[in-house]
Amino acid sequence: MDRYAFMSACRDGGVAIERALRLLDRSYFPILFREGLRGLRDSESARDLVQETFIKVWLRCATFQGDSELLPWIKSILRHGLLDRLRKSQREAVLDEPDRLAAEVERRIGELSEEKVPRPDDEARRAQLDDCFKRCWERFESAAPSHALVMSWIVEDGLSHEEIAELLDRTPAATREFISQCRKRARVHLAEWYELAFGAG
């Protein structure tokens, strides 16, 4: 859906909103559903989240400035809702003894230099690392979904500190703490991968 058509429908209201809602669904449902499913791991909840997002999009349509593309704006509304749901479901596990695990990995990573960064040069080794990463990441997503999701969004969309703060609805200091927690939790849940990736060097 074109952002100008969206803004025009927002101005017109009434029947134009109905047409625009259908267009939004046809244009963005699959991509938003995937995003929701990744975080919620339940197709009905993901579907509900996407529809809730479309409603929010219209309730807030007047705040869309039109100086950016429509999809990133809609995605940010969905992500906000997704983090809210995860927060409410209290799926985040308390991080147990992060320092001990982090310290060991920290020591190994600290020893790295450009020359010593592990770069698997054969396919078998690369496949082994990929397989291990996939397994560990799934554990991470399950144990700390908000942190894992935010990390994947950082990679996919290059989120800045400010954008993360806006997404989390937190102060800059609280956001710094959240990012630090992401890093610590990743080290805990990806310990096996860290071991394999960095330990072999």
Added chain:
Amino acid sequence: MSDDDDKTWLDVLAGRTTPDPNRPAAREAQLLRESLIRQRQLQPAEQHPQLAAQDARREEELLARAEREGLIDSARLRRRSGWVTGARVLAAAAAIAFMAIGLTLFLRTGSEQEMYRGTHDGVVTVEAANPATLKNELLAELRAAGVAATGYERFGLQGVDAELPRPISPQVRAVLQRHHLPVPADGVLRVEITSPGSH
């Protein structure tokens, strides 16, 4: 892990350049980033049944939700139930019209007690409770059907004379049938209206 370290980690994870790419935090983030991207690339295309780009049921659900939220209530409700409302209105109108016609016929039959008495020398005799009223009705209906009809009153007798068009039009035929009048063979209609008990 210092704040500065975390900032470097975040920047590299997000794909931004950092002043010191050899810093351990940068190398760690770089490997994480590469692995995450690779994992996404290796993921098979999802074949979820809900991933259809267009789904009428899904759209209806969304619109129903929008209605509940008050986003599109009146406009949509009007249109969606339009055919139902329209059908109801039409049915009600038809019922009223039917009752009105029935009542009219009943009242007409009851009040006028119009009755065909026979034809003599080309003159049709009709008996009615109110001959003048029936004469005026007949005149009006024939004229409305395009016939130049003439009404008269002679010796207390109401009558209508009219030269009918040939062939007789369906409208004229309908008027004749409505008043139980035979179609005149010569095309000239002559009607005398008597009141009950006048013979």
